[in-house]
Amino acid sequence: MNRKKLCKKIFSLVLIMIMMAAVTFTCAGNVLAAQDPAAGIQKSATAGINQAAGISLPQFAALDIPASPQAIPTGFDSCRLSWTAVTGATGYALYRSTSPDSGFAYIKTITATKYKNIGLATGTTYYYKVRAYAIVDATKTYGEFSAVIGVTPVPSTPAGPQAVSAGYDSSMLSWSAVPGATGYVLYRSTSPDSGFTYIKTTDTTYYTNTGLTTGTMYYYLLKAYTLVNTTKVYSINTDVFRVQPVPATPASPQAVSDSNSSSTISWSAVAGATGYSVYRSTDAAGGFSYLRTAASTTYMDTGLTAGTTYYYEVKAYTMVGAVKINSLFSSVVSATVAADPVPSDFVNYCLSFIGVPYVWAGESTSGFDCSGYVLYVYKNYYGISLPHQSNSIAGQGTGVSAADIQVGDVVCYDYSGDGVVDHVSIYIGNGAIVHASSSNGKVVQGTLYTTSVTTIRRFL
Numbered sequence: 001m002n003r004k005k006l007c008k009k010i011f012s013l014v015l016i017m018i019m020m021a022a023v024t025f026t027c028a029g030n031v032l033a034a035q036d037p038a039a040g041i042q043k044s045a046t047a048g049i050n051q052a053a054g055i056s057l058p059q060f061a062a063l064d065i066p067a068s069p070q071a072i073p074t075g076f077d078s079c080r081l082s083w084t085a086v087t088g089a090t091g092y093a094l095y096r097s098t099s100p101d102s103g104f105a106y107i108k109t110i111t112a113t114k115y116k117n118i119g120l121a122t123g124t125t126y127y128y129k130v131r132a133y134a135i136v137d138a139t140k141t142y143g144e145f146s147a148v149i150g151v152t153p154v155p156s157t158p159a160g161p162q163a164v165s166a167g168y169d170s171s172m173l174s175w176s177a178v179p180g181a182t183g184y185v186l187y188r189s190t191s192p193d194s195g196f197t198y199i200k201t202t203d204t205t206y207y208t209n210t211g212l213t214t215g216t217m218y219y220y221l222l223k224a225y226t227l228v229n230t231t232k233v234y235s236i237n238t239d240v241f242r243v244q245p246v247p248a249t250p251a252s253p254q255a256v257s258d259s260n261s262s263s264t265i266s267w268s269a270v271a272g273a274t275g276y277s278v279y280r281s282t283d284a285a286g287g288f289s290y291l292r293t294a295a296s297t298t299y300m301d302t303g304l305t306a307g308t309t310y311y312y313e314v315k316a317y318t319m320v321g322a323v324k325i326n327s328l329f330s331s332v333v334s335a336t337v338a339a340d341p342v343p344s345d346f347v348n349y350c351l352s353f354i355g356v357p358y359v360w361a362g363e364s365t366s367g368f369d370c371s372g373y374v375l376y377v378y379k380n381y382y383g384i385s386l387p388h389q390s391n392s393i394a395g396q397g398t399g400v401s402a403a404d405i406q407v408g409d410v411v412c413y414d415y416s417g418d419g420v421v422d423h424v425s426i427y428i429g430n431g432a433i434v435h436a437s438s439s440n441g442k443v444v445q446g447t448l449y450t451t452s453v454t455t456i457r458r459f460l
Contacts, residue, residue: 063143076180168272
């Protein structure tokens with residue numbers, strides 16, 4: 001056989017081989033790709049066959065591997081996957097397994113570079129890999145797989161943890177609920193960096209920690225957990241948060257003017273308090289200065305200027321060794337000292353009728369009822385006429401608050417609770433009143449209690 005015939009025969013054999021390969025492979029640029037539809041796996045042959053055969057095909061650059069793949073838990077049953085975009089990619093195919101080495105199954109094809117996978121089992125570690133694809137002539141051409149990444153879904157970290165003092169020896173902790181959490185575990189330390197010890201497991205989103213030392217700074221952290229069968233799967237710890245137990249803020253502060261030169265401040269007792277510090281100003285907005293330390297829950301401020309309004313605030317303190325641990329300040333209260341001096345004998349005049357019998361509808365020294373006593377004092381001392389009926393007196397004069405009460409003001413009560421004033425008395429200062437008492441059967445001196453008081457009227 002001559003050389004020319006031999007060459008033709010060899011060329012024919014090459015063409016036959018190329019045609020057989022075309023039955024299995026499809027052209028995709030300079031890569032010939034056969035696809036496995038079930039697994040999405042693409043096999044490729046190099047363009048060397050094309051070159052050997054002298055066939056000219058469109059040029060197509062191979063796809064890069066998705067870089068920087070990441071997987072982070074986003075809750076007790078989900079995670080978020082992300083990776084770097086691949087130039088020329090139409091989309092990405094994601095695969096998942098519970099083994100890092102095998103068993104990967106297709107889960108999703110997307111065009112974005114991130115994906116949230118939900119419906120996972122808490123505490124199970126999942127492994128993922130991703131690859132890019134491009135569509136060429138209606139055919140998907142795949143790049144290589146990314147590196148395998150793993151993630152374990154756990155409960156989210158409790159958000160918004162905070163701690164506030166709940167008294168001289170306790171703190172109140174709170175945080176936001178975590179979806180899917182069975183409960184929460186709390187830890188405490190006296191150092192922000194170490195020494196945290198377990199204190200409590202709770203299924204609520206708050207906890208009062210008692211038995212603390214006043215003035216000591218305590219640090220806390222917590223984590224959520226989800227119970228999977230008998231195993232607790234924990235979230236990541238919260239950031240450290242802290243609180244210093246201090247005495248509670250004095251509640252229900254009141255200030256009452258006793259005369260044209262004094263006022264009395266009072267407040268509710270604070271558990272664990274050693275004493276109280278009283279501050280005063282003539283400006284409600286500020287300028288408060290220390291006035292006095294009191295061991296009880298009342299203080300009389302004397303030497304005041306008539307017609308001036310004074311503002312007060314109080315804080316409790318607890319002694320720890322030689323150190324004062326202070327509460328926050330109470331709300332500000334005020335009292336206005338009487339603008340005009342009350343005649344010094346007015347109180348004595350009111351007291352001069354003590355012991356006069358109680359007589360229904362009486363309005364003379366032979367006998368008084370409550371409104372008869374009030375109108376008699378005002379008529380004979382000030383020349384002011386008032387009606388002989390408690391509810392009518394309550395509708396006259398100028399109403400004042402208990403904080404601004406002054407000597408000579410008329411206190412009106414509704415003891416029956418039916419909205420009608422049924423008793424009146426005269427305030428004589430220092431928290432005292434004088435009134436004709438039906439239960440005592442005579443005119444008596446008593447203590448001003450604001451219970452059942454509906455209004456305080458000023459006629460001077």
